[in-house]
Every structure is written in C-alpha cells, then in structure tokens.
Amino acid sequence: MQRFINNPEFIVDDLIKGYVKAYKGFIEKSANNDRVVKRKNSPETGKVGIVTGGGSGHEPAFLGYVGENMVDAVAVGEVFASPPAEAFYDAILEADSGEGVACLFGNYAGDNMNVKMAIQMAEEEGVNVKFVTAKDDIASSPKETRHRRHGIAGGVYMWKAGGAKAALGGTLDDVIAVAQKAADNTRSICVGLSSCTIPAAGTPNFEIEEGMMEIGIGHHGEPGIRVEKLKSAAEIAAMMTDALLDDFAFDREQNIAVLLSGLGSTPKMELYVLYDAIEEVLKKQNHRVEVVLIGDYATSLDMNGISLSLMKLDNELKELLAYPAKTSGLTIIRS
Amino acid sequence: MQRFINNPEFIVDDLIKGYVKAYKGFIEKSANNDRVVKRKNSPETGKVGIVTGGGSGHEPAFLGYVGENMVDAVAVGEVFASPPAEAFYDAILEADSGEGVACLFGNYAGDNMNVKMAIQMAEEEGVNVKFVTAKDDIASSPKETRHRRHGIAGGVYMWKAGGAKAALGGTLDDVIAVAQKAADNTRSICVGLSSCTIPAAGTPNFEIEEGMMEIGIGHHGEPGIRVEKLKSAAEIAAMMTDALLDDFAFDREQNIAVLLSGLGSTPKMELYVLYDAIEEVLKKQNHRVEVVLIGDYATSLDMNGISLSLMKLDNELKELLAYPAKTSGLTIIRS
Secondary structure, rough: OOOOOOOOHHHHHHHHHHHHOOOOOOEEOOOOOOOEEEEOOOOOOOOOEEEEEEEEOOOOOHHHHHHHOOOOOOOEEEEOOOOOOOHHHHHHHHOOOOEEEEEEEOOOHHHHHHHHHHHHHHHOOOOOOEEEEEEEEEOOOOHHHHOOOOOOOOOHHHHHHHHHHHHOOOOOHHHHHHHHHHHEEEEEEEEEEOOOOOOOOEEEEOOOOOOOEEOOOOOOOOOOOOEEEEHHHHHHHHHHHHHHHHHHOOOOEEEEEEEEEOOOOOOOOHHHHHHHHHHHHHHOOOOEEEEEEEEEOOOOOOOOEEEEEEEOOOHHHHHHHHHEEOOOOOOOOOO | OOOOOOOOOHHHHHHHHHHHHOOOOOOEEEEOOEEEEEEEEOOOOOOEEEEEEEOOOOOOOHHHHEEEOOEEEEEEHHHHHHHHHHHHHHHHHHHHHOOOOEEEEOHHHHHHHHHHHHHHHHHOOOOEEEEEEEEHHHHOOOHHHHHHHOHHHHOOHHHHHHHHHHHOOOOHHHHHHHHHHHHEEEEEEEEEEEOEOOOOOOOOOOOOOOEEEEEEEOOOOOOEEEEOOOHHHHHHHHHHHHHHHHHOOOOOOOOEEEEEOOOOOHHHHHHHHHHHHHHHHHHHOOEEEEEEEEEEEOOOEEEEEEEEEEEOHHHHHHHHHHOOOOOOOOOOOOO
C-alpha cells in the first residue's frame, strides 16, 4: 500500500486537522464535536441552515462543500462509514439560526438511521429539521425500487441548489422543495477500472481484473451491474450516457447539467476524452448541455473510475447552480 | 493498462476536443492551429497577452489555466512532449492585441528551444514578446546550477500573478517583472510513490518498488535525488518543507503561499493529511501561511505522488494571487 498517511487509525483526525488549517479563513471545527466542520459564520441570522455528512474517503465530499452559499455544517464519518447520530445532531445545531435546517445527504442505511436519530434529538431541542436524500446511483437498485438507490456525486447539485436557495432567503420549505427537485432530477452511474484500499485494512476492497471494467460499481466497492471487457472511452461514455437517459425516459429534449467526476486515481486527461463522447451522445438526442462540471467531486479513496451524473434543468435550478459559491470543492464566480 | 482512452495516438486531439466542448462558454480552439486553445475574447484591446504551453498529461496544466485574468492562449504538446514552435507562435499571435505578449513557461530543453524559435518568428511579424521560465523544481539541479532547474506546479503562481497584472493594465515590462518575481520566489519538490504510463507506450515509464518512495522525482519520471523507505505522511511533509526552506535560506520569517498538488492518482484525503504537517513545520519557523492551494494543479498522468511548492510573498504578489480569476483549473472569487 503506497500511501501518504500516518497511523491509519487516526487518518480522519489527520484529514480534519489539515483541512481546517488549510481553509481557516472561512472554515472551523465545531467547538462541541471534533467530527463536525462548519462555516465560520454559521449559524447566519435569518438563513436556513444546510447540513450534510457522510463517510470519509470521498473528498472533496463532504467537508469540501462547506462554505459560502453551499453547506453550513458537515458531519464527518470514519473512512467509508456513516458519522454517528451525535455528529449529525451537532452539525444541525451549528447550522440552525432559528429558521430551521435542511439536512441533505446520500441515501445509505447507516446515514439514514443516524440522520433520523439526530433529527429526533434536534426536534426535542426545538429545532425544525427537514431532509432530502440523494438517490442518484441508478446501478444501486432497479427503477421499481428507486427508493433504495444510493446517493453519489449527484449530491453536489443538490447541495449547490439548496445552498443557493437558502442564501437567497428561501424558507426551509423552499430549500427542501428545491433540493428535492434537484435530487429527483439527477441520475448517476459509475464505471470502475480498479479497486480501492481502506488505509486501516491495507489490502484492496475487491478486485477488477486487468482488461476488465465494472459497470455500476458503488462508491465503496458495492458490486455493479456487470463486469465486462474494457472498451474505448467513447464506447464507455456512450454506454453510461445512454443508461442514464434510459432511466430518465424523457419524452422530449431537455436542458441538462453534466457532472463527470474521477473516483480518486483517474488521470484528469481522461475525463476530457470521455466528456467529448458524452456531449456527442446528448447532442445527437437534441439535449442541450447548459452546465458542466468535470473534475474530482466525489471520490472513493484511490479507485480508478468515473461517475457520470446528469441533471434535468429548469430555469430555477439553472439559476441556483450559477449562483456564486465558495468552497474548497467548488467555486462559482459571478458570470 | 486500465485507462479511459480511445486510440492512444490521438489522445491529445480527444483531450482538446472534450476540453473545448466543456468550456465553450469562455474557451475555443484557435482557427489557425488545432493545438492552440485560447480565451474566446483574446486578444483583448489594450491588454498584454499571456501565453503558456507544454506537454499534455499534466492536466489541468497547461490548458486549464486559460481564462479570465490568467492565461490568454496555450500551446498544447503531445503527451510529455513540448509543443512545436509553430504552436507557441500561433498562441502568441492569438494573445497579442498590440501591447505585447508575456510567454510564461516551464524550463525544459524542448520548450525553451521552441519558445525561442516562436518568439523570433513573432518578432519578425512585429509582435513584442518577452518571456519568463519557471525553474521551481529544486530536485532537478543543484543550487549552483539553478538555471538548469525544471518548472513544475510552481508555474501556477507565475501564471496567476502575471495574468492578474496584465488584467489590471500592467505594461509588458510590468507583467514580466511580476512573473519573474513570482518565479524567483518559488521552490518546489516532488515525492513519487508510483510510476506513470504514457498511453501510447502502454507500460510504466519506470518503477518504484512497493514500500519505497522517490524523493525529487520529476514530472516525466526524471530520476529524483534518492529512493528510500516510505515514511509517514508527517515525516515526508516535514522533509519536503525543510528541503524547500533550506533552498530558500531565508534570513527572517516570511509570508508564504503553499501549493500542494497531487500528481494524478493521489487520493484527495492524503493531501490534507500532508498539509497538516506542512503548516506545522512552517509555523514552527515562524513563517506565516497567507495563501493555500490544495488539489490537482499539475499532474503526471497516473503517477501517485505529490508536489509541494512554497512561494515567498510580498504585498504585490499577495494581492495578485487574490485577484479574481476564472479558469477550469483555478477559480478565485472576490473575497
């Protein structure tokens, strides 16, 4: 295992220490909980709070989206593990100005359970909390059981839209409605070319043979839909785009936001090679690409692979995605 | 070789096609040269042009720094190979509004030769071109032969400072002076944990044994200073920081900008683990960290490794680094 780490048992503490040092201009650790990172000026009077959280190893998700006009506080879990209910609870308290808190997180069993416990605890303290779960990964469950699907990189659009709505003065119900629309309008799929290694384990989570690829692999190595021979970038891009468009089953042309993320060890060059083919497929079906994000937005430690997310845009979502934001993971400048 | 590519012979064409599609809002290919990417509104009347260029495989460098208030036009080479003189020449023409062009590039034999040929060709057309070469990689040549050192991620600070100066209305001499100061004030060093594979070759460039690390490795696998047993992140970070501070040989405390870049396949999490120790070392010597960039800024295909760059700041450089910019590789929002 060739890694830049200290004691693997303390890797999350080390990550948070370094992260908070790097962004001390606008970020700090919660005084109440070492596993909660917050915006310095949170809670902000009159603003609905935005909270997220999840396991570590997916950087910049989740703590990388804390900042101006996006997320106010985040619960940070161990590598690939849900943060405890207490961390979500403390994150909620750090984000609540009295206007309520929108908890926007990815649909996984552990996160679901812990967020719901945290909400119960927060409500006992009189905090109004509502939540939306991202369920964008179409490979994680068939369409008929969509409620079981996991949340992956598509969550970035949910945090961006919800965060902008809150910054613009939206009520908790406004923010939840927009975040729910963002989540409902987003579909993602991954392709993996390698496994990943949890530092404390020291050996790969699973295996993908040389010359093969795993379609629909999950962000923690959850088995995909199928393993098949590695194809060209253009073929892989077309297959992924088609799978997402099939799942949407659009009845007319759409305005689309694309998010293409590396999973951790994917060379940047290849993301652009893939994007060329993705846009070609969308154009051929007369969809218009209005927003593009390409880079590492939600990763899986050192996994070689990609996730492709498509979001169906309306005017409101388009404006919210374009609204300025400043986080370590995504900065949007006024155009 | 597990890669998302089409025909490896055309990977740079594919990269440019995808890149220009993704950022068509502010980027386009030159009409005169398929290997030149430019800002859409370049040349800009009254503004000094900023040009760079270099081999592909280092994304987001170099084309990722084309945009608002940074680079105007870039010459794109084959993987790990200098762009031809014609590409630098065409990039210069695409950037010249009559106020002259600052060509800011990394010090490598091929780039040097081709830029100088391009400058000669441009001068015959009456274009005023001056240049600065980044020589930040302290491992690539000893202090006594500093002029032979290569340019690596530290170039990002040169492009940012030079680009901001040009945007603020600086003359060609002003821009060159600031870019030269940025280059002179910057030192970098890499540590590699794995090799990288040029797609057209299909096999790794070199080898680093499991359990070992190569200190001072170059961005194309140029041999480093020494190979030794892999240490902890904190020890590696301290060793790298100390090496840079030794090379600077400061006689008092400084204001410092830090740039920590992954080399292509380094998990994001580990960059923060490393940063924690880097800032500790700087603080212990009473240096003040004023600017921090952490992410993938200049990569080497799929190399697992990091580069650390330190820049000595004065007020002018600090203001220029903070000036707003919008590129795919670096976006700075007005604070």
